[in-house]
Amino acid sequence: MDVHVLRLGHRPSRDKRLSTHVVLAARAFGASGATYTGDRDPGLEESIGRVVSEWGGPFTFEFSERWRSVISGWRGRVVHLTMYGLPVQEVIPEIRGEGSDLLVVVGGAKVPGEIFGMVDWNVGVTSQPHSEVSALAVFLHELREGKEPGISFQGARKRVVPQARGKRVEAGV
Amino acid sequence: MDVHVLRLGHRPSRDKRLSTHVVLAARAFGASGATYTGDRDPGLEESIGRVVSEWGGPFTFEFSERWRSVISGWRGRVVHLTMYGLPVQEVIPEIRGEGSDLLVVVGGAKVPGEIFGMVDWNVGVTSQPHSEVSALAVFLHELREGKEPGISFQGARKRVVPQARGKRVEAGV
Numbered sequence: 001m002d003v004h005v006l007r008l009g010h011r012p013s014r015d016k017r018l019s020t021h022v023v024l025a026a027r028a029f030g031a032s033g034a035t036y037t038g039d040r041d042p043g044l045e046e047s048i049g050r051v052v053s054e055w056g057g058p059f060t061f062e063f064s065e066r067w068r069s070v071i072s073g074w075r076g077r078v079v080h081l082t083m084y085g086l087p088v089q090e091v092i093p094e095i096r097g098e099g100s101d102l103l104v105v106v107g108g109a110k111v112p113g114e115i116f117g118m119v120d121w122n123v124g125v126t127s128q129p130h131s132e133v134s135a136l137a138v139f140l141h142e143l144r145e146g147k148e149p150g151i152s153f154q155g156a157r158k159r160v161v162p163q164a165r166g167k168r169v170e171a172g173v
Numbered sequence: 174m175d176v177h178v179l180r181l182g183h184r185p186s187r188d189k190r191l192s193t194h195v196v197l198a199a200r201a202f203g204a205s206g207a208t209y210t211g212d213r214d215p216g217l218e219e220s221i222g223r224v225v226s227e228w229g230g231p232f233t234f235e236f237s238e239r240w241r242s243v244i245s246g247w248r249g250r251v252v253h254l255t256m257y258g259l260p261v262q263e264v265i266p267e268i269r270g271e272g273s274d275l276l277v278v279v280g281g282a283k284v285p286g287e288i289f290g291m292v293d294w295n296v297g298v299t300s301q302p303h304s305e306v307s308a309l310a311v312f313l314h315e316l317r318e319g320k321e322p323g324i325s326f327q328g329a330r331k332r333v334v335p336q337a338r339g340k341r342v343e344a345g346v
Contacts, residue, residue, distance in 0.1 A: 017190070018190055018191065022304075028299045029299065029303075051302055084336060085335060085337075086335050089320075124333070126324075127333035128197075128228055128333075130194065130197040131194035131306050133306040134311075136307070137298075137303070149260055151299075160300035162297055162300055163257060163259070164295060166286075169257075
């Protein structure tokens with residue numbers, strides 16, 4: 001199952017770091033790429049490019065002017081993460097079972113109401129306000145049943161060797 | 174098991190929204206409170222207070238000038254979330270098994286190296302760069318074995334009724 005993330009409504013002045021974290025979470029939890037809409041932000045693209053070049057990929061990251069066509073043109077099923085949706089615990093077996101490529105839509109400042117009707121599932125990661133970063137990570141973590149250590153990153157220049165104390169980083173393999 | 178989050182090194186000018194998301198994730202995933210260090214930020218405190226008043230608690234949120242004494246004065250065990258630590262999948266059974274009250278430390282811009290030696294566990298949520306927001310949420314999600322729907326929030330003025338489509342919010346119960 002290939003997973004792609006669509007981040008809506010990026011505003012460079014306000015969202016730079018949050019969007020960076022959303023996209024890095026997408027990559028770390030196994031998505032193969034992300035698209036963002038809103039205002040184009042070369043600084044955001046450079047930040048993500050730098051991480052992919054250091055820590056490996058493949059991970060694509062691109063801008064689109066039209067979120068509607070990203071959704072309608074998607075080759076598989078579509079999930080929208082929203083605190084108003086059905087609990088992830090309830091719907092994740094069905095989403096996993098489908099096995100088709102998945103587009104995961106995460107909001108920015110204002111999510112157009114019509115999105116709720118365009119997607120296959122509206123999914124809530126808790127029904128409480130928190131963050132698109134945490135919602136995305138927990139959703140992807142559930143999607144692959146918590147098996148992030150099995151994700152491989154190609155072409156990394158460095159990788160962490162997990163330690164009980166301190167930091168150990170090796171040259172990529 | 175009571176869980177409290179310590180957010181290090183808040184800088185109001187840069188971290189306002191990220192710290193808000195960290196603390197909201199703490200609350201949504203079952204921590205009973207959070208403390209932050211760095212520079213005091215009344216705007217951050219108001220944002221969190223507003224959410225607790227609308228969506229319920231109890232959830233305490235306070236500032237401390239001294240992270241060392243928050244850690245050394247903690248009544249239970251201490252976890253530090255870092256991409257350099259041992260995989261959450263590996264250590265979470267032991268942490269759950271301890272059953273003692275847990276302080277979860279999440280970094281800001283610069284994490285003092287001595288923290289690695291002061292805590293009971295350094296835990297990595299993936300060994301990849303992503304976000305303190307996602308690391309915290311996935312850690313807490315694992316800690317309670319994904320059972321967020323069982324968390325109760327008292328005194329909420331409103332609550333979401335999960336829907337397949339659209340938004341439904343009721344007055345709190």
